[in-house]
Amino acid sequence: MGQIISYLCKWRYPRTYKSNYETIVSQQDNNESKPPEQHCIINISDQNETEKQEAVDQAEKDYHKLDDDDDHGNEQIVVEDAVQVEVVVENNVSTTTNTTISNSNRIPSEISSVKRIGQYNSTQKILLVGDGDFSFSASLALAFGDSALNITATSFDSQEFLMNNYGKFFGNKAHLQARGSKVLHDVNANKMAKHPILINYLYDRVIFNFPHAGRFTHTDSNLQKHQKLIRGFLRNAKKMIEDDGEIHITSKCNGFYLKWDIPKLGSDLGLHLFQEMKFKRGKYPGYNTKYGFGGDKNFDCNPSKTYMFRLL
CATH class of the missing domain: 3.40.50.150 (Vaccinia Virus protein VP39)
Structure with a gap:
């Protein structure tokens, strides 16, 4: 099987801060319907280790391209987008991780949260x-x-x-x-x-x-x-x-x-x-x-x- 990448949607979530420091989380107003989650599926079950890493890296690059036409205005603002990535490592075995993508190139590509x-x-x-x-x-x-x-x-x-x-x-x-x-x-x-x-x-x-x-x-x-x-x-x-x-x-x-x-x-x-x-x-x-x-x-x-x- 080859690499299958499917981005179902792309949403931005407002951030709220309950204290001086906290983990960034995605939230929606309780009165609004919850939008579909951002989801990426990468099937690399039939690839060797080098090909698996290349597949994940390419998926990340493709996701960044979605932001190419965005105009974020003030360069002081850093916007993080959370995307759920499901990686099929072996047949019937997958791991899911939360990836944070930012328009600031100082933020690593894969982290569970930004504090x-x-x-x-x-x-x-x-x-x-x-x-x-x-x-x-x-x-x-x-x-x-x-x-x-x-x-x-x-x-x-x-x-x-x-x-x-x-x-x-x-x-x-x-x-x-x-x-x-x-x-x-x-x-x-x-x-x-x-x-x-x-x-x-x-x-x-x-x-x-x-x-x-x-x-x-x-x-x-x-x-x-x-x-x-x-x-x-x-x-x-x-x-x-x-x-x-x-x-x-x-x-x-x-x-x-x-x-x-x-x-x-x-x-x-x-x-x-x-x-x-x-x-x-x-x-x-x-x-x-x-x-x-x-x-x-x-x-x-x-x-x-x-x-x-x-x-x-």
């Missing part, structure tokens, strides 16, 4: 820089669950320093490692592109929340130190992202912090600031904004923004 928290999802390769007590990284990992292999969390300080200063560090690190996330210490944001481990990877998102040079008086000299830190981070991060990757810097956006002029620092390095978004800590359960130079106190992060850059 989100805030503006991040479990299909993105994420590098977190200077993450204090690792509570932000842990928040993402807990949201992604067994899909947290995509996270690499780093700190500027040593593990010993973090254990001595942050009461919840060890628990946060355990959450990350239990879910397969990478955890690295002694990573300098201004030199990370040459780090012996990080140099081997490219990322979809590189994130630095509340960078600070450890100078608290509002002098011109200290302003230059803060800007030097951010400039060095951006210079390294742009070497570490995919062609369609993004660099996110979250910083307070009032008073002295506005003088840092993060948008200009990015522009001077050939980066495109495509969005500024108000940062809401509450979207990331468990995240604590710790001072990065000892002590276990939280600082007030309001008001703050996330500046999002892309390569030109």
Whole structure:
């Protein structure tokens, strides 16, 4: 028997979010009749292993072609379509899997679900820089669950320093490692592109929340130190992202912090600031904004923004 591919229909489902993070599911209004499910049948029972894989790959390509004429408008919107794929592996034996197809080429072709928290999802390769007590990284990992292999969390300080200063560090690190996330210490944001481990990877998102040079008086000299830190981070991060990757810097956006002029620092390095978004800590359960130079106190992060850059 040859390969039989039958796409019965193609539907888009609205997404609703019941909490800060959850698995994407397809839903229909209770007052509307349920449309037919998207279904793909692939019969590969009489093919060898190479031919079987080629059949599945071709089915995926054919499905993508259905979207060629779609105009999704705003490039910030990522639309996922769920399709049920039935693969006939042997006579009278089939397996069914849910496949998510997206108009974003960063999403893998076959995953059971996409998990989100805030503006991040479990299909993105994420590098977190200077993450204090690792509570932000842990928040993402807990949201992604067994899909947290995509996270690499780093700190500027040593593990010993973090254990001595942050009461919840060890628990946060355990959450990350239990879910397969990478955890690295002694990573300098201004030199990370040459780090012996990080140099081997490219990322979809590189994130630095509340960078600070450890100078608290509002002098011109200290302003230059803060800007030097951010400039060095951006210079390294742009070497570490995919062609369609993004660099996110979250910083307070009032008073002295506005003088840092993060948008200009990015522009001077050939980066495109495509969005500024108000940062809401509450979207990331468990995240604590710790001072990065000892002590276990939280600082007030309001008001703050996330500046999002892309390569030109």
